[in-house]
Amino acid sequence: xxRADPAFFQIRLAKSPQDLLAAxxxxxxxxxxxxxGDGDLVDHDQRLxxxxxxxxxxxxxxxxxxxxAEALDHVVGVYRLLRGDRAAAFGRFYCDGEYDLTPLRASGxxxxxxGRSCVDxxxxxxxxxxxxxxxxxxYVLDHGIEILFGVASFHGTDxxxxxxxxxxxxxxxxxxxxxxxxxxxxxxxxxxxxxPDRLDRREAMLGMPALxxxxxxxxxxxGEGAFIDRAFNTTDVFLMMDTAxxxxxxxxxxxxxxxxx
Numbered sequence: 001x002x003r004a005d006p007a008f009f010q011i012r013l014a015k016s017p018q019d020l021l022a023a024x025x026x027x028x029x030x031x032x033x034x035x036x037g038d039g040d041l042v043d044h045d046q047r048l049x050x051x052x053x054x055x056x057x058x059x060x061x062x063x064x065x066x067x068x069a070e071a072l073d074h075v076v077g078v079y080r081l082l083r084g085d086r087a088a089a090f091g092r093f094y095c096d097g098e099y100d101l102t103p104l105r106a107s108g109x110x111x112x113x114x115g116r117s118c119v120d121x122x123x124x125x126x127x128x129x130x131x132x133x134x135x136x137x138x139y140v141l142d143h144g145i146e147i148l149f150g151v152a153s154f155h156g157t158d159x160x161x162x163x164x165x166x167x168x169x170x171x172x173x174x175x176x177x178x179x180x181x182x183x184x185x186x187x188x189x190x191x192x193x194x195x196p197d198r199l200d201r202r203e204a205m206l207g208m209p210a211l212x213x214x215x216x217x218x219x220x221x222x223g224e225g226a227f228i229d230r231a232f233n234t235t236d237v238f239l240m241m242d243t244a245x246x247x248x249x250x251x252x253x254x255x256x257x258x259x260x261x
Contacts, residue, residue, distance in 0.1 A: 008066050009076075009127070011135045014059035022075035023059050024048040030118040035155055037232035053115075056090045057082045060139065062119075062132055076120035077128045079136060082113040083143060095151055098227040099181040099238050104147065107179060112140065114150035117211065129214070140243070147179070148241045151227070152212045153234035159189060161207070162235055166226055167194035168204035169212075169237060175221035181238050183225035189235065191226050215239045 014020045027049035031037040041050050062077030080094075087093045093113045095101060104111055114136075119128050140148065154162050170191035174180065183189070205213065212220075223238030 008064055009131055010063040010065060011131055012061060012063065014061050018069060018072070019061055019063075019075065020054065020059060021048065022069065022072040023061055023078040024050045024054070025072045026075050026078055026120060027116055027118055029120075031116075031232065034121075035233065037234070039231060049116075053080070053082065053090075053094055056086055057115075058139075060132065060135055062123075062128055064120075064123075076123050077132050078116065078118060079114055079132055080116040081136075081139060082115065083145070084111040087113065095149065095181070095238065097184075098151060098187060098229070098236055099183055099223055101181050103179050103181060104149065104240075107147070109146045110144050111147045111149065112143070112145040114148055117150075117152075124210075146243050148243070149181075150239060151236040152209065152215065152239050153229070153232070153236050154207075154209060154226075155234060157228050157230065157233065157235055159193070159235070162226075163193040164199065164204040165207040166191040166235075166237070167196075168199055168201065168208075169222045171196045171199065173216060173220065173222050175223060175238075175240050179240065179242070181223040181240075183223065183227040183238070187227040187229065189226040189228050191222075191224075191237075212237065212239065215241065 012019075014023060025047055028042070028047045031049050032042060032044075032047075037049075039049070039051055041052065042048070043050060058081040060079040060081055061075045063074050064076045065074070067073045067076070082093060093101060094115050095113060119132075139145075154165065156162070159166075166189075208216075218241060220239050220241045223240070227236045227238075229236050
């Protein structure tokens, strides 16, 4: 039996308390047990990673039908989606805690924040992320989204070790100034730590998380400065994709989705 066989997967927005709890259980396993994170609303007794945004976002869940839903084991991938209109009603985005989003708000364009993305270790490198990105494309089209954004994390806060990757992002993938959020002062970490002529692309990419590399391949850009998140033991970077300026390959993918929708 192929663990990544799409025949055993379903993908949907969380439709029940059980789906939401299973998503929070997966997040606990990844962000708390695997990566050493914590938070004010994390429930260690029930092994649930939760926060105040959970009631107002959409949870895009990848379901493995072979796994036990009663044991909250059936969600093997999750993306948390927060549209601009919901964030306005709620009062803020998750990213507001780390970055000044004034340029994005001032643009007046429809935006979608992506957050708390994680995949079960057994499904990494297989069909899971592809299926989730397909579903995300449908969501973007359904809601007329023009800008997708969120923070992506490097594990740990050892800046000298992360310097090649951070510098590469700064020198080669900085977002346009009129849309570029800046990390907040309390966690701000410069990313231009190595001069462009001293950077080694291979070294930079070896230290780059797979999710960040995936965004870059699709035309993603980054904000100004990284943010040190000590509660979650991560160094975060702001990632943004503008559907009006995406790579030709990415644009063709979205257009094909629109034509078949």
